[in-house]
Amino acid sequence: GESKFQCEPGETYIMNVMVSAHPYWVPVYQGFKQAAEAMGCETVFSGTPDYDITKQIASFEQDLVKQPAGILLHPMQSDPFIEPIDRAIESGVEVVTFAADSPNSKRTGYITSDNLAEAKFAAEEIVKQIGDSGEYAVLENPGQSNHDLRVTALISYMEENYPNMKLVGRQATNQDSNAAYRATASILQANPNLGALWIPEAGSAEGAVAAVLEAEADVLIMHADITPTTLEHIKAGNIHMALNPNQGMQGFMGFVATFMAAHPDMFDPFNDYKVSGYNPMQIPFVDNGFAVITKENAASFDLNTYMEGRDPS
Amino acid sequence: MEDDLILRIANLSKSFGPIRALRGVDFELRKGEIHAIAGENGAGKSTLMNVIDGILQPDSGEIFIDGRPVTIASPAVAQNLGIGFVHQEIALCPDVTIAENIFMAATNTSRSMLMDYAGLERKAGEVLRRLGDIDPSALVRTLSISQQQLVEIAKALTLDCRVLILDEPTAALTEREAQILFDIMHKLAQQGISIIYISHRMAEIFDHCDRVSVFRDGQYITTRNVAETTPGEIVNAMVGRVIDNLYPDKQSDEEKSEEIILDVRSLTERGRFTDISFQLRKGEILGLAGLIGAGRSEIVKGICRLGGEVTGEVSLRGRQLELTHYKDSIAEGIVYLSEDRKGDGLFLDMSIASNVSALSVRQVASFLGIIDDRKEVALAERLGSKLNLKCGHVGQPASALSGGNQQKVAIAKMLSVNPRVIFLDEPTRGVDVGAKAEIHRILRDLARSGVGIIVISSELPELIGVCDRVLVVREGRISGEVAGEDMTEEKIMYLASVTEERPQAV
Amino acid sequence: MAMTITPAEGKRQPAGGLVDLLKRLLRMRETGLILIILTLFVLMSFASPYFLTWVNMRAMAMAFAVEGIVVVGMTILLISGGIDLSVGSVTALAMVIAGLLFLSGVDPWTASAISIAACTGIGAMMGFFVTRVGLHHFIVSLAVMVIARGACLLGTGGRPLGLFTLPPEFKFIGQGSIGVIPVVILIFLTVVVSFDFMLRRTTMFRKVFYTGSNEKAAAYSGIRTKKVVFLTTTLCSALCGVAGIIYMARFGSAQPTFGIGMELNVIAAAVIGGASLSGGSGTIFGAILGTILLSVVSSSLALLDVSVYWQDIIRGSILLAAVSIDHYLNKRRG
Amino acid sequence: MAMTITPAEGKRQPAGGLVDLLKRLLRMRETGLILIILTLFVLMSFASPYFLTWVNMRAMAMAFAVEGIVVVGMTILLISGGIDLSVGSVTALAMVIAGLLFLSGVDPWTASAISIAACTGIGAMMGFFVTRVGLHHFIVSLAVMVIARGACLLGTGGRPLGLFTLPPEFKFIGQGSIGVIPVVILIFLTVVVSFDFMLRRTTMFRKVFYTGSNEKAAAYSGIRTKKVVFLTTTLCSALCGVAGIIYMARFGSAQPTFGIGMELNVIAAAVIGGASLSGGSGTIFGAILGTILLSVVSSSLALLDVSVYWQDIIRGSILLAAVSIDHYLNKRRG
């Protein structure tokens, strides 16, 4: 017979995000769409262009008006979304979260990069390159949880495992390349023996590279996420390495999880879901993994090349 | 006599930085009297009033009310003490209705929580009806400057006060409005209210006041009973010399010329004025008379393209002008002295020197348009001394000047470009007698040298004293012309106000 | 403002009836905006079947209701001649203070009261710098915007505070409904209607107009203008405090990064609604219409699935067009 | 302004010498700021041995030089009575336009020229809405801020453009040095010195002061005030275009999200430097001192490794303190 991994005609899934123009979502949505196309489903990209929780909630509620089968949601903040997510599920719209979670809500799944794993990898790489008794610094973006996690996890990993690694600078640059330039220049001034710099996002990395190059300092730069410019710096050897979440996988797994949540009847697990009345398709945590970008493979991460011939939305 | 005093000032001083505006002045105000204060521009009259109203704090000296020493920390305190003040400079809220403006102080102290708009407008209407035709529900921003002055006066008349200060209230009022004000003043005085009346018009002081105090250079000079002194004596006390000729000689018959400088034909601006035609001849000073709101300012602004869209023709020395902006008008040498020196006459926070050169900065600049500070200062100092401007130095901001001195800066600004035609709208508004005579003399000299001069003034004696010919404007039309022997106050007032039948243009 | 003009105009045209009412409406400051919003509504209900649904209306209203309370404070401040860039940070700080207190064991009502008092204190401090030191509102509130945001980060370590344990009767403020109407919207309406009334009709608030229109004239009439400005500055921050508490109850969390950029939205709403940036004029009703307009545009774009890359361009253009049309209508009306 | 006053004052005190010079300096508007900055420098050089090094000075200068060009435009606009919230977006748009053109094969110099022309056009459009339609600068530039940001996103799909292939002679603008002085700083100094001179001394720019001081009085002095405002608005955007191109050459990329929040920084710098938000006064020199002050504070906090959570609080407080001190010094002097 026909596969059950198949949509009814018109069955629609929505991916809802904040700051919807951010390029991060593009490969995620491509993965989401590829999975949907494979299963004959429709998709919509939605959310708010603003960094504004009330606007994202409003857009989420407007998505509900359209009664989709499910929503893959990046909740800007966890707790404010508890009530809207629970209401969605009550009204028959399944919700899976990605890249940021709302753990206290009734969402059925959560797909994410493991920021702790990224931080651990970065720490090990730094130690491997500069030895286990050097100076390092971090730039950060307080208030954005995944960036915070990447920084704090790296610091505490170093403290626990490599007590001779000394944290000599910790500056907030909030993804602003000029602020990162200024901060890095100052850190370099104050710490001529600085060995490595860990940056949780790419915008600040651009400014930091400029400062390091100008000061002609020998500092190992590692950062998470990528931009075309940092890719070029990786190719040129100015940046040692970048860690990039597997965005496509995040979207692909996100779709599959949302689809499954919307079709719980496919599955009869060995548990009490019928008695307790919850959705059996519970997936507490999926790690979509991350890629390590170096000089050698940098060319494969050009988003423009990737997007050629694809529908941008 | 002592208990007759409601207000007494003793040995009061006030300085603005190095400028000593008041130096140990004394002043006494009796119950129910109308007490005039006279003094040159910058003598310290307004400063003293601002101290009495709590706007400024004195450096030293005492103020007694009913014999008790008081400290007046703010206008609110002054209000509680029963002091009301009509300022020399108009201060109204443009975004608020006339009625609300008039009763602002009452609203402030009102015990009632809610506004009674209908009541306010009714009461405002009653006061305004005595002064002129103004709709109390209109926003103040729609009024001309002299209408605003009427509102200021209406405001003062509604104050429930024991001491009423009027700082040059009639500077831009015509005879008719001024007369209404005087009637009210006398009524108030009869009710026991004391009035301080500041004016540069000697006639008003001698017709309506009981006593007059004279100030000079921040010092108290003397107080006289009006009945026991003469204008000459007061002027002498003010200026330190006798001014015999308030007005210069008129154009003599030999000077009369048929050469036309400015020829205006059927000038019309919709809703403002209609079919204005007149000629300005060489050597003459032409006056424009009319009641408040008659459209005199609008007409001259229309000629030099400061107003709205006008139709009609304007020729300068036989050449028809194609002006599109006031800039072109200035380039042709036609300049306008505004009646609203604070609103559109001066840059209050800029230096006196930059104010004077504003019409043509180019002439104080060296090649390539680079401003030469020395030239700029020299220009301001030259014109300043010509107009007898009292200031510390021309680098001071214009806001530091007394009202009359600000007016002189505005006039200096006009003269700075060596104009060919000057429209002066209330040119001696707030200017003291001495300087006024000086300005009149300068105007006459300019006219003799071939500059065309048109004067708008609400002070009829001034028009009659200075002008060779006066056009009267009523409701946006020229209703008549007077010259020579015909130039009397009665005739002008008749042409300005008669409404039954349109009199023939003379 | 409209209310002030109406009686007199009515007086001159005593004839009544529908035509007269219509004429008076047309002369009102807010009519242009209402027309623009109605046009948008009509267009949208053709464009999307989901637009004119109760759920969508509710979602739109919920999206602007709390911000609307801040708009009220900002409008009053603008009328008095001030401006406040710190509204977003102070709102966030209100959440953070109340949240921290609650987490340390204070009951949520007391915590909220303390937090609102703290915000009021911040407003009073700004008022002090403006009226006593003599600095400009813009620069003072800019500094406070930075400081308050820093305090939020310091208090929370940059991480949102989870306040899941707030008692249900407290959450009711933000999440409950009375009948079909959400409590948030009821609070919003109460604030708006009462301040709109007070601003139009009470002697106390008229002083705000006088002060903003011409501070000197107001002072000459004995109005303590510094006190007025001090109070409007304080009131604006206090209302930010109230908004922060409602957000906290609504979201069950306190977010240190909340409200970044809110100030521009709020000021834009007030200005669209006719508030003058140089003081002296404005109405609450108009400002709320401005808020609604901005909110309807955002919601509509989301509902129509307009490409995110186009949304900003369209939003900005509509803002510009709306203000221009409104300006034109008002100029024509006189 | 100080320059206009000085000669007259000099005349009254013709005695010369050091004392006189000192007195004149003390009377200058900018002296307070210079003192504050010097104090910071002295404190910092005790606090950190790295502060007073050539490399650190150079890095600090590089951090504010390009923004300084925007500050020049903003200051002139503020003096004329305007304000521009769109500077950040327009700077980003300049990068994006030039970047896109370059990537599509246009040579980088032509691309830059077109991009600066486009920004100038945006400024002219804002000028049109302000002077012809009659809207307020605040609301027009707010709308343009949103639109320009949208255009950046639309042009790039939200992704930064990598412009690593820019020819070295172009990158020289942003990365090269002549002698020991970076080109960026040379450009900055040229812009600052020439505009400071023009603003103080030329008849053309004097009109900007007249217009901002009292627009009506300026019109009554035959100045085409609308043209002046139109031009200052246009100039500000044009300088944003220049800044965007320099940033592009410097970072070798075009970032659609560049410059978010820049407007507040730039306005703060101008205001600290004595520009009035109600127009009519300000100097380029002062505004650049304001920029330097803000930048030195940021750099110092980084150099001292102050906790990020404290940085905002300290920064805001220093801003408030600096403006208060400056205000106090000026009040006493004048």
Ligand SMILES: Nc1ncnc2c1ncn2[C@@H]1O[C@H](COP(=O)(O)OP(=O)(O)OP(=O)(O)O)[C@@H](O)[C@H]1O
């Ligand atoms: N705010 C101020 N700052 C500095 N000087 C001032 C200020 N106000 C007034 N002065 C100076 O104080 C002196 C007295 O001014 P005041 O306004 O009292 O004169 P006045 O007698 O009212 O003159 P007028 O007849 O022109 O109105 C003048 O020299 C004036 O320049």
Ligand SMILES: Nc1ncnc2c1ncn2[C@@H]1O[C@H](COP(=O)(O)OP(=O)(O)OP(=O)(O)O)[C@@H](O)[C@H]1O
């Ligand atoms: N900006 C304005 N808006 C609306 N009406 C105005 C404006 N300016 C002047 N008017 C009106 O135009 C008419 C003519 O005013 P204008 O100022 O020319 O009169 P005037 O003869 O000079 O008298 P005044 O002594 O009042 O200046 C008045 O009724 C005035 O109310």
Ligand SMILES: [Mg+2]
């Ligand atoms: Mg005076």
Ligand SMILES: [Mg+2]
């Ligand atoms: Mg007039």
